[in-house]
Amino acid sequence: DSGVTQTPKHLITATGQRVTLRCSPRSGDLSVYWYQQSLDQGLQFLIQYYNGEERAKGNILERFSAQQFPDLHSELNLSSLELGDSALYFCASSVDSRHYNEQFFGPGTRLTVL
């Protein structure tokens, strides 16, 4: 158990819908990262937050957005869903983002868009 929790574990929805994925980082970790794992694209970095502020952006679509709340949990919002958004979404957390430190991964949320 990494200490990072993600809910829900599975999500099945239809095209055009909007969903919210939730992540609670390890106690004491200030930085949260979101990654997408799909068969065609592999594991890709989406976005990073540090202590409530956006720190870095990767290959995140405009239909996707995220935020980190004062209690440090983070939510990834996916809207106008398409079939190609079906993937495993991982959250990871680390103590700091300014220096190297290990990222701990949650178990993931599997999103299926029908």
Add this chain to the structure above:
Amino acid sequence: GNSVTQMEGPVTLSEEAFLTINCTYTATGYPSLFWYVQYPGEGLQLLLKATKADDKGSNKGFEATYRKETTSFHLEKGSVQVSDSAVYFCALSDQDAGGTSYGKLTFGQGTILTVHP
């Protein structure tokens, strides 16, 4: 930009066989290198890491050496077990000369390892 290339898989071995999974990288700064493992139905776990050239990371019998001259970080294990069956990812986190990390991980495509009794 940064990239990581892993050997094409899947890899199928018999128990106690020697394992090598090749990984090469390109990076603009001074990357730290990692191997992560993903067991079925689980998230990624850090297996080992190396933060500078010539460092050797090791854990649970797995080893990898950071080779700057060949931009490689190959994973090896002398004797694999059935319990090692998983997907293995090579990854890098770039940083500048001052040691400031850019945080995000860039992953290879993953190598599926299956070990038979």
